[in-house]
Amino acid sequence: MRVKRAMGILALAALGAAGAAAAPPAAGGSADDARVKARVEALLAKMTVEEKVGQCEQIAGAAIFPGAPKPDEAIARGAAGSLLWLNDTKKFNELQKIAVEKSRLGIPLLFGLDVIHGYRTIFPVPLAMASSWDPSVHERAAAVAAKEARAAGLHWTFAPMLDIARDARWGRIVEGAGEDPFLGAAMAAAQVRGFQGPKLGTPDRVLASAKHFAGYSAADGGRDYDPAYIPDAQLHNVYFPPFKAAVDAGVGTVMSAYMDLNNVPAAGNKWLLTDVLKRDWGFKGFVITDAMAAGSLVTQHFARDRKDAAFRAFTAGNEMEMASGPYPEHLPALVKEGKVTMAQLDAAVRRILEIKVRMGLFENPYVDEARAAQVIGAPEHHAEARLAAQRSMVLLRNEGKTLPLSTSLKSVAVIGPLADSMTATEGSWMVFGHTPAATTVLAGLKAKLPGAAIAYAPGPEIRRDFPSMFDAMFPGGNKPAQSAADADAALQKAVEAAKGAEVVIAVMGEEANMAGEAASRAMLDLPGRQEELLKAVVALGKPVVLVLLNGRPLSINWAAEHVPAILEAWEPGSEGGHAVADVLFGDVNPGGKLPVGFPRSGAQSPLYYARTTTHAPDGSPFAGKSRYWDVLTTPLYPFGYGLSYSTFSYANLKPAAAQVRVGAKVAVSVDVTNTGTVAGDEVVQLYVHQKAGSDSRPQRELKGFRRVALKPGETQTVTFTLGPDELRYWSSSQRKWVQDAEAFDLWAGGDSNASLHAEMTVVPAAAAAARK
Ligand code: BGC
Numbered sequence: 001m002r003v004k005r006a007m008g009i010l011a012l013a014a015l016g017a018a019g020a021a022a023a024p025p026a027a028g029g030s031a032d033d034a035r036v037k038a039r040v041e042a043l044l045a046k047m048t049v050e051e052k053v054g055q056c057e058q059i060a061g062a063a064i065f066p067g068a069p070k071p072d073e074a075i076a077r078g079a080a081g082s083l084l085w086l087n088d089t090k091k092f093n094e095l096q097k098i099a100v101e102k103s104r105l106g107i108p109l110l111f112g113l114d115v116i117h118g119y120r121t122i123f124p125v126p127l128a129m130a131s132s133w134d135p136s137v138h139e140r141a142a143a144v145a146a147k148e149a150r151a152a153g154l155h156w157t158f159a160p161m162l163d164i165a166r167d168a169r170w171g172r173i174v175e176g177a178g179e180d181p182f183l184g185a186a187m188a189a190a191q192v193r194g195f196q197g198p199k200l201g202t203p204d205r206v207l208a209s210a211k212h213f214a215g216y217s218a219a220d221g222g223r224d225y226d227p228a229y230i231p232d233a234q235l236h237n238v239y240f241p242p243f244k245a246a247v248d249a250g251v252g253t254v255m256s257a258y259m260d261l262n263n264v265p266a267a268g269n270k271w272l273l274t275d276v277l278k279r280d281w282g283f284k285g286f287v288i289t290d291a292m293a294a295g296s297l298v299t300q301h302f303a304r305d306r307k308d309a310a311f312r313a314f315t316a317g318n319e320m321e322m323a324s325g326p327y328p329e330h331l332p333a334l335v336k337e338g339k340v341t342m343a344q345l346d347a348a349v350r351r352i353l354e355i356k357v358r359m360g361l362f363e364n365p366y367v368d369e370a371r372a373a374q375v376i377g378a379p380e381h382h383a384e385a386r387l388a389a390q391r392s393m394v395l396l397r398n399e400g401k402t403l404p405l406s407t408s409l410k411s412v413a414v415i416g417p418l419a420d421s422m423t424a425t426e427g428s429w430m431v432f433g434h435t436p437a438a439t440t441v442l443a444g445l446k447a448k449l450p451g452a453a454i455a456y457a458p459g460p461e462i463r464r465d466f467p468s469m470f471d472a473m474f475p476g477g478n479k480p481a482q483s484a485a486d487a488d489a490a491l492q493k494a495v496e497a498a499k500g501a502e503v504v505i506a507v508m509g510e511e512a513n514m515a516g517e518a519a520s521r522a523m524l525d526l527p528g529r530q531e532e533l534l535k536a537v538v539a540l541g542k543p544v545v546l547v548l549l550n551g552r553p554l555s556i557n558w559a560a561e562h563v564p565a566i567l568e569a570w571e572p573g574s575e576g577g578h579a580v581a582d583v584l585f586g587d588v589n590p591g592g593k594l595p596v597g598f599p600r601s602g603a604q605s606p607l608y609y610a611r612t613t614t615h616a617p618d619g620s621p622f623a624g625k626s627r628y629w630d631v632l633t634t635p636l637y638p639f640g641y642g643l644s645y646s647t648f649s650y651a652n653l654k655p656a657a658a659q660v661r662v663g664a665k666v667a668v669s670v671d672v673t674n675t676g677t678v679a680g681d682e683v684v685q686l687y688v689h690q691k692a693g694s695d696s697r698p699q700r701e702l703k704g705f706r707r708v709a710l711k712p713g714e715t716q717t718v719t720f721t722l723g724p725d726e727l728r729y730w731s732s733s734q735r736k737w738v739q740d741a742e743a744f745d746l747w748a749g750g751d752s753n754a755s756l757h758a759e760m761t762v763v764p765a766a767a768a769a770a771r772k
Contacts, residue, residue: 039362040353044346046105052349053331054079055107056314058288060323061086071095078103079328081320081352082110082156084291087432089372092153096365108356108365110207112156116175116429117141119148121381121574122438125427125551126161126187128392128570130177130595131642133683134707135190137388142194144381147204149431151375153367155359156207158255160191162242163212166606168599169222171519174428174551174571176217178595179608179639181238182702185245192249200252200358207359210246212257212290214239214272219259222605224520227260233695236730236737238610244281252285252355256318258293265300267293268309273317286319286351295324306330311339319348382575389572389579391681394592395565395643402543402565404586404645405503411453413501414442415494415537416508416530417462418549424509427571428516428551437574441507441547444577448585455501457494460487462528468513491533498537504544505584506534506563512571515551524555524602531558538562547580553598553637560636568594586645591681591707593642593751597635604631609639609752610698640685640702640751646676646712650684653748655722655760662739662765665723670748670756672718674710683707684718687747687754693740694731700752703727727762 044052059071059080074080075098083095092111099109117123123141124131132138142160149157164184165173177187188210197205214235218228230239243254256273257266266272267289277283294313295306303309310326311334321327334340356362395403418424420443422436430436439447442456461482464471482490498504508530513519525531535558538544545565548554549572559566567590569580582588599607627633653670660666672684686704690697704720728739741764747754 036354036357039357040350043105043107043353044349047349049332049335049345051078051105052345053327055081055349055352056320056331057328058082058084058112058320058322060084061091072098075099075109076102078105078107080109081107082112084112084323085432086111087113087152087154089153089367089369093366093369100365107353108361110155110356110359110361111153112158112209113149113154113431114159114429115145115149115154115157115206115431116159116161117427118145118385118573119152119431120377120434121148121385122426122430123385123388123573124392124576125174125429125571125573126176127174127178127551127595128572129388130183130187131394131568131570131592132388132391132707133183133593133595133705134391135186137391138187139190139194140384141388142191143197143205144384146195146197146206148376148381149206150204151367151372153372154206155361156209156253157195158209158211159195160188160208160210160246161212162188162210162246163217164239164242165217165596166608167217167219167222168524168553168596168607169521169602169605170217170219171224171515171521171552172217172517173553173596174515177242179597180595180610180702181241183595183705184242188242188245189249192246192251196250196252199250200355201360207252207355208246209253209255209288210243210251211255212266213243213254213277213287214257214266215261216257216259216266218606222520222602224518225258227263229262231732233730233732240276243277247277247281247283252358254283254285254287256287256289256293258290258296260300265293265297265302267318268297268302268312268316270316278317284351285355286348287317288320289313289318289322291322292324294318294321294326307334310334314340314348315344319351385573386575386579386582389569389576390582390588392570392572392592393579393583393590394568394594394641395583395590395645396568396637396641397560397563397566398643398645399564402545403567403584405545405584407449407585409449409452409502411455411501412445412449413455413457413497413504414445414507415457415459415497415504415533416506417458417460417528418509418511419456419458419505419507421511421549423512424549424571425576426573427512428519439575439577441505441549441569441577441580444579444581445505445584447578448581455497457497458490459494459533460490460529462511462530464514468518470516470518471513487529491529491536494533495536495540498540498542501542504537504540504542505547506537506544507547507549508534509548509550509554510552512551521552522602524553524599526554526556526559534559534563545584547584549576553594553596555599555601555636557600557636568592589645589678589680590642591644591683593640593683593685594637595639597639597752598637600631600636604635607635609635610701612696612698638752640683642683642751644676644680644682646674646678646680646710648680648682648710648750649673649675650749650754650756653746653756653758655746655758657760659761659763660722662741662762663724664765665721666760667719668704668722668746668760669717669719671715672708672710673715674712677712679709679711681707681709682750685749685751685754686720687752688722688726689745690727690740691743691745693742694733694738695729697729700747702752
């Protein structure tokens with residue numbers, strides 16, 4: 001990939017021009033829209049074909065490819081609309097000056113970069129943020145990330161990633177909201193609001209990019225970049241909803257995905273990018289390919305050559321091309337030959353210029369270099385990051401009330417290869433050039449227990465069996481492997497440390513480069529010798545707490561039976577170590593819930609709760625214990641699951657009316673009570689099941705959730721609304737959206753196995769009206 005990227009840049013040196021297809025930009029109507037339109041049309045009227053194509057090209061910042069040609073010349077020639085893979089405030093101004101003062105039309109550049117879960121202040125990874133089941137936390141995190149990124153001179157983030165992931169083997173599950181489209185859509189909209197603010201051009205915010213459209217997460221075998229075969233019904237009902245939510249929330253750009261979707265590359269997929277996204281959903285922004293994806297159409301044996309690739313990517317609906325060069329190389333000729341019309345090129349350029357105008361780049365092209373130091377890493381950002389980490393942690397097990405621990409502990413052993421790893425604490429996807437700087441769990445524990453003796457021993461190291469193509473960019477990624485003898489000694493040392501302590505805190509899981517792009521796994525167990533170490537310390541008979549740092553669900557089957565307390569801390573970010581200590585010592589009562597079930601084995605993947613079933617649902621006489629004879633069918637921990645230091649009970653689940661018309665809404669309420677002795681949060685979840693219909697319907701689907709804070713003994717009534725948005729679905733048999741008049745089961749509770757049950761019936765609109 002690095003090589004490919006470098007080649008992309010080299011190709012760019014010879015720049016020409018580019019462009020894409022599709023519908024006209026926002027029709028608008030307001031004075032603001034008229035102003036934007038006038039400015040865009042005035043520019044367009046002056047542009048040459050090459051300049052138009054230039055706006056459609058995103059070039060790579062030379063910073064990450066030493067020796068690559070400098071982008072200055074292309075920018076001066078008007079041959080670049082945007083730039084990525086550069087993270088240098090001063091340089092941004094230098095390049096922008098070239099665009100604004102030296103290029104013929106002075107059109108400013110958009111500087112884009114992957115700011116996924118923070119710029120300098122790092123928030124928990126998106127999968128963790130989804131575990132908060134609190135969209136407001138995710139919105140604020142995105143706003144902080146935007147503020148820091150903008151202060152650094154960036155305008156555009158390639159986030160949020162909205163791929164619904166039901167296969168934990170796929171490493172990029174870490175970047176999304178997990179397995180469920182309803183939760184995913186809520187988190188999608190929250191992130192768009194957080195990144196962009198109420199409208200494009202809001203100060204301190206950035207342009208967002210909903211990615212990867214669409215189906216990337218359904219790669220065969222969980223292997224990153226492999227093809228996805230997704231039936232229409234699943235695309236519409238599962239994979240699209242977060243993207244639709246992002247579009248409805250006003251996302252300015254969408255990134256098309258790499259892989260083949262039903263044998264048509266997503267980047268060359270007109271149905272996806274033009275018919276669904278722009279025609280059906282009315283998306284008014286622009287689409288950018290993923291990195292090198294246009295050129296990759298040739299590798300995918302879809303396009304004949306790079307010219308054909310440019311043609312197909314452009315006419316499919318990618319207005320902008322990321323860093324591989326086929327647009328500048330071939331679009332001008334395609335226009336000249338009439339294969340791409342000037343109207344198509346203009347339509348693409350309009351969308352891009354419109355975003356630039358709305359972002360205020362023409363008025364404010366430069367970044368205030370002095371301000372960056374005041375904004376980036378501000379104390380209030382760290383406070384938000386700590387809160388987000390606290391809220392995203394999920395307590396998986398707490399036998400005999402092992403947790404919370406007492407702060408009067410005198411000796412604690414902190415073991416495991418991730419206990420003092422800043423990279424594992426910050427997690428996957430740091431911005432280019434980021435220096436790890438997190439408070440590790442070890443540091444957090446030391447701060448929490450200043451008087452205690454803390455023995456630290458990491459045990460054997462963990463590493464990937466096969467290196468990542470990104471390892472060179474990963475701090476420590478290239479360090480030589482530990483010898484077997486050193487690993488044995490490290491294991492022994494960790495056991496010795498545990499022997500001398502009152503409590504053992506084992507910090508284990510996956511290093512940051514074990515999840516993310518090009519980080520698929522076949523097995524989902526604890527890598528390396530972590531479980532061996534865990535067994536050895538549990539055998540000592542002391543209280544052991546397992547803190548997991550990881551970017552995907554793990555099959556921790558042994559731990560789930562033998563380790564008394566397990567906290568899923570995910571990759572919790574800059575303040576992760578403090579937040580872990582806050583939870584372990586009871587300053588914070590954990591209230592996060594899993595946004596994805598934990599499989600018992602990688603071989604169960606894909607695994608998700610909202611599935612349809614044939615005649616033998618689990619528990620029926622035909623089912624047996626499992627569909628497998630060697631592993632249970634059920635997940636180790638179900639979707640929506642998470643414990644608290646308190647307990648909660650549910651009662652009085654009822655729809656406001658037993659019958660609701662097709663198209664109408666009904667309120668559904670449930671009482672939740674804190675039955676424990678401490679205050680805590682519970683995520684109240686509402687699941688529905690349509691008993692019959694045009695198509696088979698999933699056994700359960702999440703259709704409402706709310707995180708509530710309850711004092712001991714307190715009861716709250718939580719009310720959800722069910723209406724056509726929640727009850728309709730795209731039907732395979734009808735080939736359209738339907739809302740059936742059918743009977744429904746409802747369940748409410750604290751996870752996807754919720755047992756409190758009620759029923760309601762949706763009746764035909766006319767029949768209900770007639771009965772009135
Ligand atoms: C990833 C995208 C990312 C892009 C730019 C690609 O390899 O798939 O998610 O935005 O690189 O860095």
